[in-house]
Amino acid sequence: MTLEQADVALASGARMRGVDLSIGGRRLLHGVDLAVDPGELVALIGPNGAGKSTALSVLAGDVRPDVGEVQLGGRAAAGIRISELGRLRSVLLQQKGVAFSYPVRDVVAMGRMPWSRTPQSDADDEIVADALARTDTEHLADRDVTTLSGGELARVALARVVAQRCRVVLLDEPTDALDIGHQEQVLALAAGLAADGCAVLAVLHDLGLAAAYADRVVLIAGGRVLADGPPREVLTGALLTEVYAHPVEVFDHPRTGSLLVLPVRQPRAVATGSGSLKR
Numbered sequence: 491m492t493l494e495q496a497d498v499a500l501a502s503g504a505r506m507r508g509v510d511l512s513i514g515g516r517r518l519l520h521g522v523d524l525a526v527d528p529g530e531l532v533a534l535i536g537p538n539g540a541g542k543s544t545a546l547s548v549l550a551g552d553v554r555p556d557v558g559e560v561q562l563g564g565r566a567a568a569g570i571r572i573s574e575l576g577r578l579r580s581v582l583l584q585q586k587g588v589a590f591s592y593p594v595r596d597v598v599a600m601g602r603m604p605w606s607r608t609p610q611s612d613a614d615d616e617i618v619a620d621a622l623a624r625t626d627t628e629h630l631a632d633r634d635v636t637t638l639s640g641g642e643l644a645r646v647a648l649a650r651v652v653a654q655r656c657r658v659v660l661l662d663e664p665t666d667a668l669d670i671g672h673q674e675q676v677l678a679l680a681a682g683l684a685a686d687g688c689a690v691l692a693v694l695h696d697l698g699l700a701a702a703y704a705d706r707v708v709l710i711a712g713g714r715v716l717a718d719g720p721p722r723e724v725l726t727g728a729l730l731t732e733v734y735a736h737p738v739e740v741f742d743h744p745r746t747g748s749l750l751v752l753p754v755r756q757p758r759a760v761a762t763g764s765g766s767l768k769r
């Protein structure tokens with residue numbers, strides 16, 4: 491490969507086309523097309539069990555589809571060695587737990603393992619420090635990872651992914667367990683990685699976050715892509731109401747005009763002092 495070809499490969503993001511996948515006799519993905527290009531943040535949304543994590547694992551090159559093509563950095567994922575996959579894409583798994591006692595700093599440094607014995611490893615210490623700072627986990631660096639709260643653990647797991655410094659970043663529910671301030675911080679970080687030229691895909695359940703931060707939204711349900719486009723095209727009340735089997739309203743923020751997505755709720759019953767409910 492010439493250097494020029496290498497640049498093209500680095501700039502090609504991740505994509506899968508026509509992917510079918512069955513596991514244990516169950517068809518989990520049906521003809522899925524999914525792409526994330528350099529410079530964009532794509533939100534992958536859909537109900538529980540839709541196939542979001544499964545699609546992400548295929549895009550990451552971790553699971554091979556029965557049918558269809560998967561490309562990472564412009565190359566067929568099937569031909570990429572595991573050692574090399576770790577330098578092409580980083581993955582935040584939905585399960586963020588760590589089974590063993592390690593200091594947080596060492597867990598984040600594990601993100602550097604794919605770069606060992608390469609020139610990039612010279613900067614490991616600075617890169618780990620930068621990842622801790624960008625995820626607001628510096629103050630946790632010396633803690634035992636098994637003692638962290640859910641939200642702290644989620645940010646440490648993200649720090650490890652950031653430290654891996656890949657051009658393709660795949661995040662499965664990165665805001666899971668985070669408070670509202672840290673949710674915004676994490677999405678701003680993801681958008682910042684995209685602005686730096688990374689291809690970033692994030693599975694999100696908070697549709698307001700998807701509306702606010704994603705360049706493109708992909709809606710998946712029952713293992714099929716139902717919509718793929720700019721937030722305003724995909725996040726419509728009619729489509730979300732149908733897919734989530736609950737009435738959903740979408741409207742513009744009265745002051746900023748940004749898109750808001752909210753479930754329709756019944757008026758609350760008025761609680762009485764005796765603990766009974768009165769309508």
Ligand code: ADP
Nearest residue numbers: 513514516518537538539540541542543544545
């Ligand atoms: P999502 O991330 O959208 O909530 P998943 O991709 O994790 O959904 O799973 C999609 C569907 O596939 C779910 O119904 C899940 O129970 C099922 N599934 C996932 N992994 C397996 C597996 N290894 N064997 C059988 N079914 C699975």
Ligand code: MG
Nearest residue numbers: 542543544584
């Ligand atoms: Mg999932």
